[in-house]
Amino acid sequence: xxxxxxxxxxxxxxxxxxxxxxxxxxxxxxxxxxxxxxxxxxxxxxxxxxxxxxxxxxxxxxxxxxxxxxxxxxxxxxxxxxxxxxxxxxxxxxxxxxxxxxxxxxxxxxxxxxxxxxxxxxxxxxxxxxxxxxxxxxxxxxxxxxxxxxxxxxxxxxxxxxxxxxxxxxxxxxxxxxxxxxxxxxxxxxxxxxxxxxxxxxxxxxxxxxxxxxxxxxxxxxxxxxxxxxxxxxxxxxxxxxxxxxxxxxxxxxxxxxxxxxxxxxxxxxxxxxxxxxxxxxxxxxxxxxxxxxxxxxxxxxxxxxxxxxxxxxxxxxxxxxxxxxxxxxxxxxxxxxxxxxxxxxxx
Amino acid sequence: xxxxxxxxxxxxxxxxxxxxxxxxxxxxxxxxxxxxxxxxxxxxxxxxxxxxxxxxxxxxxxxxxxxxxxxxxxxxxxxxxxxxxxxxxxxxxxxxxxxxxxxxxxxxxxxxxxxxxxxxxxxxxxxxxxxxxxxxxxxxxxxxxxxxxxxxxxxxxxxxxxxxxxxxxxxxxxxxxxxxxxxxxxxxxxxxxxxxxxxxxxxxxxxxxxxxxxxxxxxxxxxxxxxxxxxxxxxxxxxxxxxxxxxxxxxxxxxxxxxxxxxxxxxxxxxxxxxxxxxxxxxxxxxxxxxxxxxxxxxxxxxxxxxxxxxxxxxxxxxxxxxxxxxxxxxxxxxxxxxxxxxxxxxx
Numbered sequence: 001x002x003x004x005x006x007x008x009x010x011x012x013x014x015x016x017x018x019x020x021x022x023x024x025x026x027x028x029x030x031x032x033x034x035x036x037x038x039x040x041x042x043x044x045x046x047x048x049x050x051x052x053x054x055x056x057x058x059x060x061x062x063x064x065x066x067x068x069x070x071x072x073x074x075x076x077x078x079x080x081x082x083x084x085x086x087x088x089x090x091x092x093x094x095x096x097x098x099x100x101x102x103x104x105x106x107x108x109x110x111x112x113x114x115x116x117x118x119x120x121x122x123x124x125x126x127x128x129x130x131x132x133x134x135x136x137x138x139x140x141x142x143x144x145x146x147x148x149x150x151x152x153x154x155x156x157x158x159x160x161x162x163x164x165x166x167x168x169x170x171x172x173x174x175x176x177x178x179x180x181x182x183x184x185x186x187x188x189x190x191x192x193x194x195x196x197x198x199x200x201x202x203x204x205x206x207x208x209x210x211x212x213x214x215x216x217x218x219x220x221x222x223x224x225x226x227x228x229x230x231x232x233x234x235x236x237x238x239x240x241x242x243x244x245x246x247x248x249x250x251x252x253x254x255x256x257x258x259x260x261x262x263x264x265x266x267x268x269x270x271x272x273x274x275x276x277x278x279x280x281x282x283x284x285x286x287x288x289x290x291x292x293x294x295x296x297x298x299x300x301x302x303x304x305x306x307x308x309x310x311x312x313x314x315x316x317x318x319x320x321x322x323x324x325x326x327x328x329x330x331x332x333x334x335x336x337x338x339x340x341x342x343x344x345x346x347x348x
Numbered sequence: 349x350x351x352x353x354x355x356x357x358x359x360x361x362x363x364x365x366x367x368x369x370x371x372x373x374x375x376x377x378x379x380x381x382x383x384x385x386x387x388x389x390x391x392x393x394x395x396x397x398x399x400x401x402x403x404x405x406x407x408x409x410x411x412x413x414x415x416x417x418x419x420x421x422x423x424x425x426x427x428x429x430x431x432x433x434x435x436x437x438x439x440x441x442x443x444x445x446x447x448x449x450x451x452x453x454x455x456x457x458x459x460x461x462x463x464x465x466x467x468x469x470x471x472x473x474x475x476x477x478x479x480x481x482x483x484x485x486x487x488x489x490x491x492x493x494x495x496x497x498x499x500x501x502x503x504x505x506x507x508x509x510x511x512x513x514x515x516x517x518x519x520x521x522x523x524x525x526x527x528x529x530x531x532x533x534x535x536x537x538x539x540x541x542x543x544x545x546x547x548x549x550x551x552x553x554x555x556x557x558x559x560x561x562x563x564x565x566x567x568x569x570x571x572x573x574x575x576x577x578x579x580x581x582x583x584x585x586x587x588x589x590x591x592x593x594x595x596x597x598x599x600x601x602x603x604x605x606x607x608x609x610x611x612x613x614x615x616x617x618x619x620x621x622x623x624x625x626x627x628x629x630x631x632x633x634x635x636x637x638x639x640x641x642x643x644x645x646x647x648x649x650x651x652x653x654x655x656x657x658x659x660x661x662x663x664x665x666x667x668x669x670x671x672x673x674x675x676x677x678x679x680x681x682x683x684x685x686x687x688x689x690x691x692x693x694x695x696x
Contacts, residue, residue: 075622077456077622078426079426079427079456079457079458080458080623082624108425108426108428109425109460110458112622114623150643151640152652152653153645153650153652153653154643154644154646155643156643158639158640158643166593168596178586180583180585201581210646210647228577228587229583230582234549234552234578235533235576235577235587237653237655238528241514241526241528242512242526244636244655245514247636248633249485252516252629252632252633252636253485253618253620254624255632270428274425274460275462275601276601276602288592288595288600291506292499295499295503295504295506296502296504297501297558298557298558299558304502305500305585306592307589
């Protein structure tokens with residue numbers, strides 16, 4: 001990574017803002033989506049930050065993403081709501097929904113907000129963490145309409161990589177923050193293996209016959225991913241079951257239809273204070289974090305981590321050094337700029 | 349399984365009732381726990397029905413399970429509550445909490461109820477399914493204080509097999525019902541492999557050095573289970589992260605302390621009608637179920653299933669033929685009866 005060009009976060013942000021503005025996106029959505037995307041790149045989740053810009057460009061070109069759309073609340077009760085994104089970029093709809101869920105949780109102890117008619121919302125973890133930074137517990141789920149996940153016993157992709165993100169606040173420690181695809185690996189890892197010419201292990205990808213695919217070049221082409229667990233013997237039915245749960249909560253519950261290439265999200269926020277003293281909750285979460293970190297390691301050089309640790313480390317480093325970008329991605333961004341008439345700012 | 353003695357559900361129920369009654373358990377708790385346990389055996393989840401009776405006997409003997417305890421609501425708001433089980437058997441506390449969560453969901457769209465001070469509550473899926481049978485979406489989580497799960501990069505067990513159960517109602521089809529341990533396999537599967545003298549695959553169990561354990565006899569003794577995913581390469585950090593999420597919601601949020609051998613539960617219920625037309629939700633879930641079942645199978649003799657299918661099949665068969673019980677389990681139940689002075693009813 002050391003040899004890759006490093007782009008400072010503010011410059012990355014200006015580049016994203018330039019493109020979205022050129023598309024005619026409303027100022028609020030521009031700023032919100034850019035904020036989430038840059039934060040995601042700072043946390044080291046390279047697949048979901050500016051790396052998504054070429055995809056968003058395609059959704060914009062096809063009309064699936066309406067830059068002028070303003071998400072609105074379709075129905076609401078004290079602890080629940082449904083937001084209609086009206087085909088806006090997902091980030092701005094997700095922020096509206098998550099803020100609403102947080103407000104409801106502060107008021108009533110719990111807030112549940114679904115979103116229909118949306119688009120890709122970036123990294124699921126961003127929204128869950130918003131809750132934790134205000135002392136709340138957050139859950140953020142999204143379906144994804146590109147079928148990658150092959151159900152156990154099948155040989156045809158049926159679900160997206162449908163992620164689960166969860167975040168809970170400590171007092172001394174940063175939030176425990178899980179953000180995981182329900183496939184063994186996200187598609188980005190297969191691409192990385194392909195570029196490195198690496199063989200895939202059992203449990204990552206499948207052939208069109210439903211057997212393990214080891215050739216990363218073929219897997220990158222066929223895009224058939226195994227659910228978390230991989231095979232039936234190793235619990236692949238659990239990863240598939242979790243992906244289906246996410247699909248039900250994000251699409252079936254909200255009315256977003258994955259088959260029609262429409263994305264839905266699901267946000268749940270809990271106020272620990274509705275169940276016990278909120279300070280006791282945070283202190284006890286710190287104790288749990290400490291206990292996990294103190295687990296006897298298998299190899300003394302690699303301590304046991306808590307979900308979120310790798311992202312906090314990346315954030316600390318990249319905030320100072322900048323965000324590494326591959327030449328291929330820089331070229332893709334240059335192309336997006338050319339296609340949309342936005343200035344290309346990343347390189348001098 | 350064909351050669352095993354088959355016990356009819358009503359007889360199994362009478363046996364459980366006889367033991368609990370002998371312990372001096374309140375009638376309501378006796379009937380509720382027996383109902384959940386027999387239903388679990390009918391569904392083929394052998395590890396969590398009468399198979400737990402010898403464990404419950406130990407909790408009763410040690411005083412961890414108080415047969416006279418009556419669970420009560422400790423704090424409550426329109427959409428949330430905390431139930432204190434006062435060390436009752438888990439089933440009766442879980443039923444109180446789940447019914448409360450369902451009533452809140454019907455009233456406000458969502459109900460979230462935590463339980464502290466509890467014991468083992470049987471199969472997580474039972475409670476999630478209660479919601480689905482009333483047209484609601486149910487989530488049921490429990491921590492378990494026996495440490496089995498070894499965090500990724502560790503070689504020491506830190507968490508229970510902390511299950512996740514989710515259930516959602518269709519119209520034509522039975523509920524989609526997921527019930528999964530967050531370890532690759534529950535401990536029961538290691539026991540079964542040991543009795544069969546089978547070698548364990550990578551990803552099930554670990555040695556005390558943190559490497560894969562293949563000897564099922566050793567694994568049954570050391571009780572070190574890998575999180576779902578197994579190794580870091582195959583996503584073991586995701587299974588560990590999910591187990592930690594369950595721990596936070598069931599123990600940290602409720603104040604149940606796993607380190608003090610106290611169990612907590614977490615129930616979430618959603619009314620689909622708070623988000624869209626409830627009938628549309630159920631119809632669309634049927635469509636999703638149909639789509640999953642129609643996945644091109646890898647092997648024509650094994651169709652793609654939907655979570656819950658194996659349990660519905662077991663229920664249909666066992667309701668007619670009876671519940672198979674191993675001679676070892678029958679002897680254990682005989683011993684429980686002898687220890688507690690209850691009549692042994694299973695064999696003529």
